[in-house]
Amino acid sequence: MASRLLKTLLILVFLSFASSREDDSFVFNGFRGANLSLDGFASVVPDGLLVLTNWSTQAKGHAFHPKPFKFKSDTTPGTTLSFSTTFVFAIIPEYSYVSGHGMAFVISHTTDFSTALPTQYLALFNLSDNGNATNHVLGIELDTIVNAEFQDINNNHVGIDVNSLNSTNSTGAGYYDDSTGAFQNLTLASSVPMQIWVDYEGQDMQLNVTMAPVPMAKPSKPLLSSTIDLSSVMTDSMYVGFSSANGHLLTTHCVLGWSFKMNGTAEPLDYAQLPPLPLLDTKHKSQKLAIWLPLASCAFVLLVVATVVLAVKRRNKYAELREDWEQEYGPHRFSYKELFRATKGFKAKALLGSGGFGRVYRGVLPSSKLEVAVKRVSHESRQGMKEFVAEIVSIGQLRHRNIVQLLGYCRRKGELLLVYDYMPNGSLDNFLYDETRPALSWAQRFGIMKGVASGLLYLHQDWEKIVVHRDIKASNVLLDSELNGRLGDFGLARLYDHGTDAHTTHIVGTMGYLAPELAQTGKATTKTDVFAFGAFLLEVACGRRPVAPGAEGQQLLLLDWVLENWKKGTLLATGDRRLGRNFPVEEMETVLKLGLLCSHPSPDTRPTMRQVMHFLDGDSTMPELPLAYKSIGVMSLIQRDGFDDYMMSSSTSVSHMFALSGGR
Numbered sequence: 001m002a003s004r005l006l007k008t009l010l011i012l013v014f015l016s017f018a019s020s021r022e023d024d025s026f027v028f029n030g031f032r033g034a035n036l037s038l039d040g041f042a043s044v045v046p047d048g049l050l051v052l053t054n055w056s057t058q059a060k061g062h063a064f065h066p067k068p069f070k071f072k073s074d075t076t077p078g079t080t081l082s083f084s085t086t087f088v089f090a091i092i093p094e095y096s097y098v099s100g101h102g103m104a105f106v107i108s109h110t111t112d113f114s115t116a117l118p119t120q121y122l123a124l125f126n127l128s129d130n131g132n133a134t135n136h137v138l139g140i141e142l143d144t145i146v147n148a149e150f151q152d153i154n155n156n157h158v159g160i161d162v163n164s165l166n167s168t169n170s171t172g173a174g175y176y177d178d179s180t181g182a183f184q185n186l187t188l189a190s191s192v193p194m195q196i197w198v199d200y201e202g203q204d205m206q207l208n209v210t211m212a213p214v215p216m217a218k219p220s221k222p223l224l225s226s227t228i229d230l231s232s233v234m235t236d237s238m239y240v241g242f243s244s245a246n247g248h249l250l251t252t253h254c255v256l257g258w259s260f261k262m263n264g265t266a267e268p269l270d271y272a273q274l275p276p277l278p279l280l281d282t283k284h285k286s287q288k289l290a291i292w293l294p295l296a297s298c299a300f301v302l303l304v305v306a307t308v309v310l311a312v313k314r315r316n317k318y319a320e321l322r323e324d325w326e327q328e329y330g331p332h333r334f335s336y337k338e339l340f341r342a343t344k345g346f347k348a349k350a351l352l353g354s355g356g357f358g359r360v361y362r363g364v365l366p367s368s369k370l371e372v373a374v375k376r377v378s379h380e381s382r383q384g385m386k387e388f389v390a391e392i393v394s395i396g397q398l399r400h401r402n403i404v405q406l407l408g409y410c411r412r413k414g415e416l417l418l419v420y421d422y423m424p425n426g427s428l429d430n431f432l433y434d435e436t437r438p439a440l441s442w443a444q445r446f447g448i449m450k451g452v453a454s455g456l457l458y459l460h461q462d463w464e465k466i467v468v469h470r471d472i473k474a475s476n477v478l479l480d481s482e483l484n485g486r487l488g489d490f491g492l493a494r495l496y497d498h499g500t501d502a503h504t505t506h507i508v509g510t511m512g513y514l515a516p517e518l519a520q521t522g523k524a525t526t527k528t529d530v531f532a533f534g535a536f537l538l539e540v541a542c543g544r545r546p547v548a549p550g551a552e553g554q555q556l557l558l559l560d561w562v563l564e565n566w567k568k569g570t571l572l573a574t575g576d577r578r579l580g581r582n583f584p585v586e587e588m589e590t591v592l593k594l595g596l597l598c599s600h601p602s603p604d605t606r607p608t609m610r611q612v613m614h615f616l617d618g619d620s621t622m623p624e625l626p627l628a629y630k631s632i633g634v635m636s637l638i639q640r641d642g643f644d645d646y647m648m649s650s651s652t653s654v655s656h657m658f659a660l661s662g663g664r
């Protein structure tokens, strides 16, 4: 009787315990059979691993606990309840040269992220709602790419995101060792499981984020600790889960185990029960040499000889130049063999075009199936190579939707290879001047101009360093699959820190886009870029090249022609005839006048790119063009200053006189 009573009591206790667990906590040591609400590319593989995004481009994936939780206190209105969670994750980039995008632990009022963007938006926000308080999203981001547009600190950080990808606090990934107190770095995208703890104390409004490798006890000092009032973020019921996204770079984001609890400490995970990570391609094929050896000792010798001969041949075929200083750039270095394979041996069929820099080939990287453009630049001198590579690697960190992504490089004797994202629609000048293609509409042109302006603004003002592009022109603007304009070809751009002067010894650029002061000072600045951008605006609006051969071997400047028409009051007549009258008059006028203003001979009269953006967006009105505006015969100036014939020869890029050669 007594034992029966005890049993009943125990069952009752157990039941109440179980139900309270169900209500305000859960623990998943692996996700086999777990009831999760998944979307996009998210799935639970048979082993129980939660895969948020697999190796697919532009993929988004979310996984949420199906039932929302109550985060608001009933007893003290306005306060947020404490909560705690811990999870083990792994970020597995497919292609070890380039790290992929990141993932985030998310508390959100909705599980519908259908309008969120992949890539740097981590499938949480889009262009228009980033930062909006109506998002009601708290994210703990594990971010593996530096995005200046969100003020990211580096390409390996943990951040607290309140309604925005601009983190309220962030720091490099790692942990404080309990025994020594020293900080230990961890690499997020290293295919190694790591653990995160997120703890919020409602009363003090303290949010802690702690990280450690697996298995390790939770370090006592958190990685991040912020005081954040979450009361305006939390709505009555909120979902908890994960979000992740890919761009071009393929990454698998996995969660191995997850525990969560409201108003208490999340139950620890049982590491022994966590599912294994997918095997990377390190499988060894078993070699059954032993059976063959007695039979084949003679053949073996022959084989060795043949192999050596072949290997030597192959070595020459794939020979590269590598120096010690390049070690730090390892992740950005491609092997020549890989690029050779990607382009099917640089076959003529893969040739996309050739310009001032060299030839450009289309390719598909064998390991990642990523489409790329490979540019072969010939160079003889090794001088300045180290600086140049440092520069391109630094440029490779630029991320902007209006900039062609540089993925990495490779060096060979007498040649440098640069690897870029492939742009399916080629360069803008092909669209402008190829009569066999349908003319770009005004809306498309205007979108491209704004895109290029936004990319250039990023280079000039919004990135950590000032980047002067030095060769803005239609043929350096590439169009992606949606006809967005992206700036390419940074071979010329030299970086220098804010506040210091640019030192250049050569004039680089293209006739018709060169600011007059370049002839005098030889210094490329953001102002000379703005001049070129002005010429670019006129070029796109008028559908004419900035310099065209005129009568008697003279060169006609587009700028002069538009200026003349402006003075005669016939500005609109300069619009591209292929547009007919299909353009909004105000926009066309704005663009033409802005083109003239940007290409003003006096650098101080030219607007900054931020102002240009405002004018194009219609946020502020442009100043009237100065009546005394006269183009100061850029050509004659340059001729007088005695630039060599080579530079004068044509409107094609003269840009290969770049820093690489050190001298000429």
Ligand SMILES: *[C@@H]1O[C@H](CO)[C@@H](O)[C@H](O)[C@H]1NC(C)=O
Pocket (backbone or CB within 6 Å): 041, 042, 043, 054, 055, 056
């Ligand atoms: C990724 O997942 C999607 C949908 O779950 C599937 O169709 C696709 O084949 C997967 N791709 C890879 C590379 O695993």
Ligand SMILES: *[C@@H]1O[C@H](CO)[C@@H](O)[C@H](O)[C@H]1NC(C)=O
Pocket (backbone or CB within 6 Å): 035, 036, 066, 067
């Ligand atoms: C999963 O959870 C949801 C919400 O609690 C519930 O409606 C659904 O029936 C569950 N599905 C399964 C298979 O348990």
Ligand SMILES: *[C@@H]1O[C@H](CO)[C@@H](O)[C@H](O)[C@H]1NC(C)=O
Pocket (backbone or CB within 6 Å): 115, 116, 125, 126, 127, 128, 129, 135
């Ligand atoms: C951005 O997301 C919001 C929801 O947060 C949605 O209302 C809006 O339509 C989205 N914008 C775009 C351009 O997709």
Ligand SMILES: *[C@@H]1O[C@H](CO)[C@@H](O)[C@H](O)[C@H]1NC(C)=O
Pocket (backbone or CB within 6 Å): 130, 131, 132, 148, 149, 150, 151, 164, 166
């Ligand atoms: C994020 O930071 C960028 C760069 O400083 C800034 O332009 C943008 O307005 C910020 N967005 C939000 C929502 O704070």
Ligand SMILES: *[C@@H]1O[C@H](CO)[C@@H](O)[C@H](O)[C@H]1NC(C)=O
Pocket (backbone or CB within 6 Å): 128, 132, 133, 134
């Ligand atoms: C924030 O989003 C709401 C609703 O989606 C919208 O009405 C509001 O204009 C947005 N605010 C800003 C600053 O974009």
Ligand SMILES: *[C@@H]1O[C@H](CO)[C@@H](O)[C@H](O)[C@H]1NC(C)=O
Pocket (backbone or CB within 6 Å): 154, 172, 185
């Ligand atoms: C940790 O990472 C930071 C930032 O990347 C770096 O400056 C520091 O040298 C690293 N420390 C160690 C011990 O590797």
Ligand SMILES: *[C@@H]1O[C@H](CO)[C@@H](O)[C@H](O)[C@H]1NC(C)=O
Pocket (backbone or CB within 6 Å): 199, 200, 201, 206, 207, 208, 220, 221, 222, 225
């Ligand atoms: C956050 O960390 C601080 C410092 O270690 C600690 O005093 C505090 O109790 C922690 N708060 C929570 C909610 O874990």
Ligand SMILES: *[C@@H]1O[C@H](CO)[C@@H](O)[C@H](O)[C@H]1NC(C)=O
Pocket (backbone or CB within 6 Å): 168, 169, 170, 222, 223, 224, 225, 226, 227
């Ligand atoms: C960000 O986190 C660091 C490390 O815990 C902390 O010292 C700092 O006060 C936090 N900053 C803010 C603004 O919360």
Ligand SMILES: *[C@@H]1O[C@H](CO)[C@@H](O)[C@H](O)[C@H]1NC(C)=O
Pocket (backbone or CB within 6 Å): 073, 074, 081, 263
């Ligand atoms: C949270 O937990 C504390 C102590 O464990 C308890 O006193 C309090 O009532 C709980 N609050 C809620 C809203 O569950």
